[in-house]
Amino acid sequence: MSAQKAPHPFSKRKSRQAAFESFTTLFFRLATYAVIIAAGYIFFNIAYNGSKAVFMTKAPFINIAFLTQKPQTLHVYEPKEIYDELASIKAEILSSKAKKAALGSGAKTEAAAYSSQIETLEERYETLDEERKEGRLMYSDSEYRALPEPPSEELYAYNNYAYSGGGIGPAIIGTCLLVAGSIAIALTLGVLCAVYLSEYSRPGRVLQLIRLSILNLSGVPSIVFGLFGFGMFVLFFGWGVSMIAGWFTLAIMALPVIITASEESMRAIPKGFREGSLALGASKWTTIRTNVLPYALPGILTSSIMGIARVAGETAPIMFTAAFALRDQLPWEGLTKPTDFFFQGVMALPYHIYVVSAKIPQNEYTRNMQYGAAFVFLFIVGFFALSSIILRVKIRKKYKW
Amino acid sequence: MAQTSTPITTSENSQPPIIEIRNFDFAYGDSQALFDINMDIKEKEVTAFIGPSGCGKSTFLRCFNRMNDLIDIARIKGGEIKISGVNIYDKDIDVIELRKHVGMVFQKSNPFPKSIYDNIAYGLRIQGVKKKSTLDDVVEECLRGAALWDEVKDRLNESALGMSGGQQQRLCIARALAVRPKILLMDEPCSALDPIATAKVEELIHELKKDYTIVIVTHNMQQAARVSDRTAFFYLGKLIEFENTDDIFMNPKNPQTEAYISGRFG
Numbered sequence: 001m002s003a004q005k006a007p008h009p010f011s012k013r014k015s016r017q018a019a020f021e022s023f024t025t026l027f028f029r030l031a032t033y034a035v036i037i038a039a040g041y042i043f044f045n046i047a048y049n050g051s052k053a054v055f056m057t058k059a060p061f062i063n064i065a066f067l068t069q070k071p072q073t074l075h076v077y078e079p080k081e082i083y084d085e086l087a088s089i090k091a092e093i094l095s096s097k098a099k100k101a102a103l104g105s106g107a108k109t110e111a112a113a114y115s116s117q118i119e120t121l122e123e124r125y126e127t128l129d130e131e132r133k134e135g136r137l138m139y140s141d142s143e144y145r146a147l148p149e150p151p152s153e154e155l156y157a158y159n160n161y162a163y164s165g166g167g168i169g170p171a172i173i174g175t176c177l178l179v180a181g182s183i184a185i186a187l188t189l190g191v192l193c194a195v196y197l198s199e200y201s202r203p204g205r206v207l208q209l210i211r212l213s214i215l216n217l218s219g220v221p222s223i224v225f226g227l228f229g230f231g232m233f234v235l236f237f238g239w240g241v242s243m244i245a246g247w248f249t250l251a252i253m254a255l256p257v258i259i260t261a262s263e264e265s266m267r268a269i270p271k272g273f274r275e276g277s278l279a280l281g282a283s284k285w286t287t288i289r290t291n292v293l294p295y296a297l298p299g300i301l302t303s304s305i306m307g308i309a310r311v312a313g314e315t316a317p318i319m320f321t322a323a324f325a326l327r328d329q330l331p332w333e334g335l336t337k338p339t340d341f342f343f344q345g346v347m348a349l350p351y352h353i354y355v356v357s358a359k360i361p362q363n364e365y366t367r368n369m370q371y372g373a374a375f376v377f378l379f380i381v382g383f384f385a386l387s388s389i390i391l392r393v394k395i396r397k398k399y400k401w
Numbered sequence: 402m403a404q405t406s407t408p409i410t411t412s413e414n415s416q417p418p419i420i421e422i423r424n425f426d427f428a429y430g431d432s433q434a435l436f437d438i439n440m441d442i443k444e445k446e447v448t449a450f451i452g453p454s455g456c457g458k459s460t461f462l463r464c465f466n467r468m469n470d471l472i473d474i475a476r477i478k479g480g481e482i483k484i485s486g487v488n489i490y491d492k493d494i495d496v497i498e499l500r501k502h503v504g505m506v507f508q509k510s511n512p513f514p515k516s517i518y519d520n521i522a523y524g525l526r527i528q529g530v531k532k533k534s535t536l537d538d539v540v541e542e543c544l545r546g547a548a549l550w551d552e553v554k555d556r557l558n559e560s561a562l563g564m565s566g567g568q569q570q571r572l573c574i575a576r577a578l579a580v581r582p583k584i585l586l587m588d589e590p591c592s593a594l595d596p597i598a599t600a601k602v603e604e605l606i607h608e609l610k611k612d613y614t615i616v617i618v619t620h621n622m623q624q625a626a627r628v629s630d631r632t633a634f635f636y637l638g639k640l641i642e643f644e645n646t647d648d649i650f651m652n653p654k655n656p657q658t659e660a661y662i663s664g665r666f667g
Contacts, residue, residue: 202473272511276573279466280524281501281580290527291513399514400562 043378050375053368066167066372071326071352072141074165074365077156079135082128084157089125093118140165163326163356164365168373170330172380174346177243177331178322179312179384182250186307189251190258191293191300197259198266199288211260218256223316225253230320243331244342246322253317254307261306265299266292295399301392308384312377315350323351325359349377417486419444419584419614420465424480427457427464433478434460436638442631447606447615449629449646451622453661457638458618459508462586465489465616466503467496484584501528504582508589510569512561512576517544517553520561520572524580539579547575548605567598571605578609585609587617591624603628622662626650634658 012018056063100114137151144150150158201207229249239245269292277287293300315323324345331346353373356366418441427435434457442448450458460469464482467489469475481488489499501524512520521540522530530536540557544550549571553564561572570590577585587606591599606615606628619625625632626646633643634655642649642658653659 270511272507272509273513275468275471275505275507276511276513276576277523277527278471279468279500279505279507280527280576281497282524282527283497286527290523295514400560 046371046374046378049367049371050373050378053372054375063167067172067376068169069140069167070170070328071163071168071347071369072166073144073163074161075139075141075144076159076161076365077137077139077151078132078159080155080157082132082135086125086128086132089121089128093121093125096121138165142166161363161365162360164360164363164369168349168352168369168376170327171347171349171352171373172376173330174243174323175312175349175377175380177346178246178250178318178348179308179380181243181247182254182311183304183308185247185251186254186258186311187300187304190255190303190307191262193255193259194262194266194300195288195293198263199284199292214256214259218260221316222253222314225249226317226320228252229317234321239343241321241324241345242343243322243346246318246346246348249317249321250311250314253314254311257306257310258300258303261303262296262300265302266296268299269295294395297399298392298396301388301395305385305388305392308388309381312381312384313350315354318348318351319354322346323348325351325355349373349380353377416444418442419485420616421483421486422480423483425461425464425482426478426480427460427469428476428478429472430474434638435464437480438640440633440640440643442614442616444614445610445612446630447610447617447628449625449632450616450618450635451620451625451632451661452635452641454620456635458633458635459588461635462588462616462618463505465584465586466500466505468505470496501580502582503584503586504577504580505586506570506573506577506588506590508592510566510573510593512564512569512572514560514562516558517561517564517572518557520576521579524576528580543575543578546578546609547571548601548608549575565598567594567601570594570598570602574602574605574609578613582613584614584616587615589618589620592620599624622650634661636661 007013053066054063055061096114096118100111100118103111103114137156139147197207197210201210226249229245229252233239233245233248234241237245273291273295274287277291278284282290322345324347327345327347331341331344335341335344353370356369356373360366420440420442422438422440422442425435425438426433438461450462452458463469464477465484477490481490483489484499484503487494513523515523518536518540521543522536525536525539541550541554544553549568552568553572556563561569564572570593574585574587574590591602594602603624606617609615610630617625617628629646631643632646632649634641634649634653634657636657642653642655644654649658650662653662
């Protein structure tokens with residue numbers, strides 16, 4: 001590779017074009033990496049913090065109580081001596097910091113002295129805090145009531161924190177019920193609608209308008225659906241705050257996605273299958289049932305995945321229509337007649353996360369609950385999505401053309 | 402064409418025609434596609450439609466089993482098509498029964514993405530036939546009828562899409578036979594096939610002629626000459642000439658036909 005070698009016609013040349021080209025490539029790459037890192041951090045953060053609540057170091061390794069119990073008030077007894085000392089150390093740290101801040105810029109040696117003092121105090125605080133965690137007694141509400149007598153007030157400092165004890169069992173069940181019910185309603189209505197739009201309706205301006213309004217519906221903020229559901233199902237139909245009202249509200253929210261995607265996948269089926277079937281003397285509906293819907297099923301299932309993702313995560317629509325912040329009974333408990341099942345409010349994970357994040361004071365106990373609920377929630381949505389992806393792949397293999 | 406022209410038919414005509422077309426006008430929206438077609442198609446003969454692209458021959462073929470009903474803007478402007486003496490555009494015609502009677506094979510072979518067996522059995526299953534032995538018999542009979550049985554008898558439950566193009570097209574023919582039609586319409590059945598597969602389909606057409614009336618649209622004049630008994634030449638939506646195949650290829654009466662056949666246009 002001598003520099004004297006005559007450049008051949010295809011040799012690389014430096015040009016502004018090439019520099020621009022490599023710069024844009026780098027830019028795209030960086031943007032992609034940024035997205036991946038952000039997504040990874042979010043999932044890692046939730047998984048890391050949430051796994052503290054969900055998993056245990058001892059067998060059976062999964063905190064079954066957290067997954068099955070009802071949310072309860074957490075009663076915490078901390079060793080009084082440590083508790084008091086921690087409070088005084090905290091006060092000292094604060095006052096030292098204040099004094100340090102009050103010093104002028106000239107007094108450098110004094111500032112350094114305060115810094116080292118604060119450091120030692122903080123170290124001491126941390127070791128004491130460990131001791132406090134070891135020595136503390138925690139009871140969920142039911143355990144607390146079962147105690148023969150509460151620990152003595154002289155030895156322990158007592159605090160209680162709402163929603164921080166027990167588990168999220170009813171919320172998990174409620175979310176599954178809400179998602180399953182609303183997706184069932186949305187898929188039924190949506191597929192019927194998509195069949196009509198793609199197979200039966202006459203193309204023209206009216207159809208365009210209908211399509212456009214369905215598309216626009218998917219852009220409506222979820223709180224508006226919540227208000228609609230509240231007005232329509234809760235008040236006008238008189239269903240009250242109930243699971244069935246939540247089902248329909250969520251179903252209407254998922255409909256646009258499902259209709260659009262299902263219709264697209266049906267229109268993507270080659271015309272030849274329809275013609276072939278019709279030419280054999282099949283009626284239109286038979287043709288659709290045997291030669292359009294089965295092949296469109298993968299697309300319909302994709303749409304249902306998107307529907308689930310949209311429906312399961314929404315807080316606003318169920319806030320007014322279906323969700324209770326706290327409900328003592330599981331959905332199948334205490335029913336006087338079978339229809340009561342549909343007309344009861346349920347707990348739901350997104351709403352539960354909202355309640356424990358926004359409605360009660362933040363501390364180490366509630367944080368556990370928030371992240372645990374978020375982790376379980378992600379897991380459930382992932383499970384729903386995964387199962388329909390698997391189903392889709394299976395069907396796609398069966399009908400391939 | 403104001404006058405009711407007499408149908409162009411060949412002379413030595415003893416039995417009544419199975420398809421009679423009288424003064425047939427057809428349009429897509431405002432543009433007329435077929436003009437005043439008069440024609441008689443006889444039973445158990447192969448009739449070929451030839452003509453340059455866009456001359457309306459496929460459109461015309463699709464009128465025989467009312468496949469054009471699927472197109473919103475398609476409409477009949479006048480005239481009638483009678484099959485076995487019944488006007489198929491009458492109000493009381495059940496299109497489903499008509500299509501059972503008049504089978505169709507399409508230009509692009511369109512086997513369903515199911516097994517070979519299910520493809521053949523489809524036409525019967527939608528009629529409610531569930532009995533396994535009946536279906537088995539019909540599948541074998543149709544596959545034999547389409548000269549496909551020996552090639553596929555060991556893989557009836559494999560996907561039809563694993564077959565070669567020629568086999569797929571013959572499967573589509575077999576599928577059409579399963580509903581026992583009287584008339585078989587073929588819309589350029591060999592246009593996507595190689596010469597060997599084409600030869601097989603043509604052989605099959607010869608065989609089927611014994612039991613079925615076949616109307617075939619083709620771009621390939623040699624094919625028309627090989628397979629058909631009569632040939633109709635269409636140009637710009639009009640039926641120019643309809644004669645015995647030998648006559649039309651040997652000494653066409655119409656100068657346009659002659660020009661097309663000798664390859665001067667189209």
